[in-house]
Amino acid sequence: MEHLHQSFTIKYEYNVFFSSGLFAPTNSLLNDFLASAPAQDNRKIFFVVDAGVAEAQPQLIEHIKAYFKLQNPVQLIDDILIVPGGEGVKNDTKYFEQVLEAVNQHGIDRHSYIAAIGGGSVLDMVGYAATVAHRGIKHIRIPTTVLSQNDSGIGVKNGINYFNKKNFLGTFAPPVAVFNDETFLNTLSDRDWRSGISEAIKVALIKDREFFEWLEYSATDLVQRDLPVMNHLIWRCAKLHLEHIAGADPFESGSSRPLDFGHWSAHKLEYLTNFEVRHGEAVAMGIALDTVYSNLSGRLSSAESQRVTDLLQQLGFEITHPLLQVDGEDSPVLAGLQEFREHLGGQLTIMLLNAIGEGEEVHEIDTVLLKQAGKVLHDLQFWVQHK
Amino acid sequence: MEHLHQSFTIKYEYNVFFSSGLFAPTNSLLNDFLASAPAQDNRKIFFVVDAGVAEAQPQLIEHIKAYFKLQNPVQLIDDILIVPGGEGVKNDTKYFEQVLEAVNQHGIDRHSYIAAIGGGSVLDMVGYAATVAHRGIKHIRIPTTVLSQNDSGIGVKNGINYFNKKNFLGTFAPPVAVFNDETFLNTLSDRDWRSGISEAIKVALIKDREFFEWLEYSATDLVQRDLPVMNHLIWRCAKLHLEHIAGADPFESGSSRPLDFGHWSAHKLEYLTNFEVRHGEAVAMGIALDTVYSNLSGRLSSAESQRVTDLLQQLGFEITHPLLQVDGEDSPVLAGLQEFREHLGGQLTIMLLNAIGEGEEVHEIDTVLLKQAGKVLHDLQFWVQHK
Numbered sequence: 001m002e003h004l005h006q007s008f009t010i011k012y013e014y015n016v017f018f019s020s021g022l023f024a025p026t027n028s029l030l031n032d033f034l035a036s037a038p039a040q041d042n043r044k045i046f047f048v049v050d051a052g053v054a055e056a057q058p059q060l061i062e063h064i065k066a067y068f069k070l071q072n073p074v075q076l077i078d079d080i081l082i083v084p085g086g087e088g089v090k091n092d093t094k095y096f097e098q099v100l101e102a103v104n105q106h107g108i109d110r111h112s113y114i115a116a117i118g119g120g121s122v123l124d125m126v127g128y129a130a131t132v133a134h135r136g137i138k139h140i141r142i143p144t145t146v147l148s149q150n151d152s153g154i155g156v157k158n159g160i161n162y163f164n165k166k167n168f169l170g171t172f173a174p175p176v177a178v179f180n181d182e183t184f185l186n187t188l189s190d191r192d193w194r195s196g197i198s199e200a201i202k203v204a205l206i207k208d209r210e211f212f213e214w215l216e217y218s219a220t221d222l223v224q225r226d227l228p229v230m231n232h233l234i235w236r237c238a239k240l241h242l243e244h245i246a247g248a249d250p251f252e253s254g255s256s257r258p259l260d261f262g263h264w265s266a267h268k269l270e271y272l273t274n275f276e277v278r279h280g281e282a283v284a285m286g287i288a289l290d291t292v293y294s295n296l297s298g299r300l301s302s303a304e305s306q307r308v309t310d311l312l313q314q315l316g317f318e319i320t321h322p323l324l325q326v327d328g329e330d331s332p333v334l335a336g337l338q339e340f341r342e343h344l345g346g347q348l349t350i351m352l353l354n355a356i357g358e359g360e361e362v363h364e365i366d367t368v369l370l371k372q373a374g375k376v377l378h379d380l381q382f383w384v385q386h387k
Numbered sequence: 388m389e390h391l392h393q394s395f396t397i398k399y400e401y402n403v404f405f406s407s408g409l410f411a412p413t414n415s416l417l418n419d420f421l422a423s424a425p426a427q428d429n430r431k432i433f434f435v436v437d438a439g440v441a442e443a444q445p446q447l448i449e450h451i452k453a454y455f456k457l458q459n460p461v462q463l464i465d466d467i468l469i470v471p472g473g474e475g476v477k478n479d480t481k482y483f484e485q486v487l488e489a490v491n492q493h494g495i496d497r498h499s500y501i502a503a504i505g506g507g508s509v510l511d512m513v514g515y516a517a518t519v520a521h522r523g524i525k526h527i528r529i530p531t532t533v534l535s536q537n538d539s540g541i542g543v544k545n546g547i548n549y550f551n552k553k554n555f556l557g558t559f560a561p562p563v564a565v566f567n568d569e570t571f572l573n574t575l576s577d578r579d580w581r582s583g584i585s586e587a588i589k590v591a592l593i594k595d596r597e598f599f600e601w602l603e604y605s606a607t608d609l610v611q612r613d614l615p616v617m618n619h620l621i622w623r624c625a626k627l628h629l630e631h632i633a634g635a636d637p638f639e640s641g642s643s644r645p646l647d648f649g650h651w652s653a654h655k656l657e658y659l660t661n662f663e664v665r666h667g668e669a670v671a672m673g674i675a676l677d678t679v680y681s682n683l684s685g686r687l688s689s690a691e692s693q694r695v696t697d698l699l700q701q702l703g704f705e706i707t708h709p710l711l712q713v714d715g716e717d718s719p720v721l722a723g724l725q726e727f728r729e730h731l732g733g734q735l736t737i738m739l740l741n742a743i744g745e746g747e748e749v750h751e752i753d754t755v756l757l758k759q760a761g762k763v764l765h766d767l768q769f770w771v772q773h774k
């Protein structure tokens with residue numbers, strides 16, 4: 001049959017910059033980046049800031065305004081939008097709408113910028129709004145948490161939750177730049193400081209044994225909030241994530257998502273606890289579950305499995321949760337498996353471990369072993385909590 | 388300053404198939420396409436059909452169901468969604484929501500398909516919903532009008548209107564396939580049959596003089612609804628559009644949109660008339676306006692300018708509208724210029740003609756000449772209507 005064939009390629013490129021005090025008057029990094037784009041009339045920049053960050057750094061808004069008074073390759077929209085941090089900002093579409101309203105009201109066009117400062121949820125929501133308004137306004141990510149600086153904030157995914165499903169709406173669309181500013185990390189609570197480490201453990205477990213060993217070696221420093229050590233963790237973890245995205249299937253046309261090791265149960269747990277368990281904490285539990293499952297199903301040695309749970313516990317993570325226990329066929333955690341498959345599409349594909357640093361994808365999960373794994377973790381956790 | 392660099396390319400490919408009777412039991416084209424994708428569990432196909440098409444072809448829904456009973460490489464979701472045709476389906480987000488609800492309810496995943504059958508508006512809306520649900524479900528376009536078969540339905544743009552602005556929300560995301568079925572064209576009203584021809588005139592004027600001459604030669608056959616002649620028009624126009632998209636800037640990162648010759652005023656007119664003037668009709672008037680403006684501003688010869696308005700009138704198009712007249716600084720058509728700039732971003736960039744088949748982009752429009760152009764067209768139209 002007759003047909004016309006269409007074919008083209010699109011090149012995507014961006015930098016993840018590391019800096020300290022991005023809005024300090026003497027820091028020209030952001031200014032240089034904005035000035036380097038081809039000159040266009042009417043270029044504007046609109047900031048959306050995580051309320052948690054604005055509260056922890058009360059002078060941030062002032063500093064942004066002062067920065068753009070000194071250096072102004074683009075026009076700052078003075079009306080900076082503050083939105084709540086955390087999953088709530090993805091659950092209620094009103095925040096997404098607020099970004100769209102600003103785009104409309106301020107005439108923000110495709111050559112202008114929307115910059116999001118905050119944790120992963122704020123970046124996800126703002127990125128989604130930016131990539132659908134006018135079919136895509138340039139977005140800049142300024143992640144402020146360990147989790148977003150080493151993982152979610154540096155990648156290509158944007159999204160909000162809908163129908164109570166995580167990232168039901170979203171896009172694959174890279175930012176034009178990411179700025180990781182270490183000064184934000186100092187204001188994090190211990191809980192948020194710790195949370196993001198689980199993504200580093202995850203990527204080390206499936207890709208980089210040496211990095212895992214470095215994490216074991218650095219655990220005490222991380223607990224003691226050593227900033228240079230954390231910066232090294234973020235750099236290395238971000239690098240592994242970026243390489244993975246570029247190397248395989250950036251916009252995930254397949255069914256596999258190897259970087260989601262430990263995530264299928266984590267996503268479900270976040271929902272079940274109404275996001276009281278944070279993403280990084282849920283991922284730590286999900287990693288523990290899939291690690292022990294890897295051991296019980298004959299893939300991973302008991303010694304290595306224990307190194308993983310030891311590291312998690314040494315860092316202060318809880319390694320399981322009552323809602324991750326399989327009590328029967330209708331245990332909610334089992335529904336998480338099905339939802340994970342549905343979101344990715346195609347065949348169920350779960351990453352497990354053959355060794356530390358070596359993942360393997362499987363397409364079936366044995367409920368009996370999963371139940372056992374939950375029990376093993378429950379006992380381990382009980383023992384640590386009561387020792 | 389330290390940074391990590393990310394870079395990757397994505398290849399986009401799809402075919403525009405030409406067929407007759409796509410859902411006839413003996414037509415294996417769609418089946419072959421669906422069967423050619425890598426096997427995956429749970430692949431489904433969900434159809435959204437333009438109410439106007441369902442009405443003009445009352446057996447269409449039955450034929451689709453019968454087709455998938457015979458040939459079923461993927462599972463048909465029996466619950467076929469009917470939505471109104473025309474711009475209304477892009478103006479009210481409830482139709483977009485209906486598609487999302489179906490995705491959720493029927494567990495349509497990223498390896499499944501959403502197929503839209505209808506005019507350009509339905510395809511735009513369904514494409515937008517498909518490309519943001521689960522960050523992108525494969526979408527198939529089955530355009531049923533001349534306009535959508537030769538232009539909007541075969542490209543990479545999806546969108547809905549928001550804040551009363553055309554395509555305020557949308558994505559650049561190609562379909563996995565387009566099926567142009569000529570049998571739909573026979574059920575079109577004369578008005579819709581004609582409407583789509585304006586996009587062919589547009590692309591001929593800026594890119595292909597020979598095609599313009601063929602259109603002049605074929606005008607009588609087109610008025611008499613000769614299907615093979617129309618099919619040739621669609622093929623050639625679609626080919627020019629596809630080549631343009633692949634050759635330049637598929638996702639429009641620049642400010643220029645050469646294929647939007649005649650469109651800046653057309654978009655505005657559609658809104659001002661609450662879409663009573665259809666897109667193709669508005670484009671015909673927009674082409675006339677920018678052609679006469681090209682002549683008055685010293686670019687295009689008077690003889691060629693007249694050939695354009697003659698062809699439009701011979702095909703039965705009106706060549707202007709009272710709302711396209713510039714009466715003063717606050718004439719609504721002038722606001723259209725600003726909105727066009729804003730949607731594309733950056734500098735105002737308008738395509739004009741140096742000759743038939745040769746466009747040239749300019750960055751300023753002279754209000755006095757625009758007023759004169761409107762008047763010239765008004766007089767020409769008056770003369771034809773009263774001769």
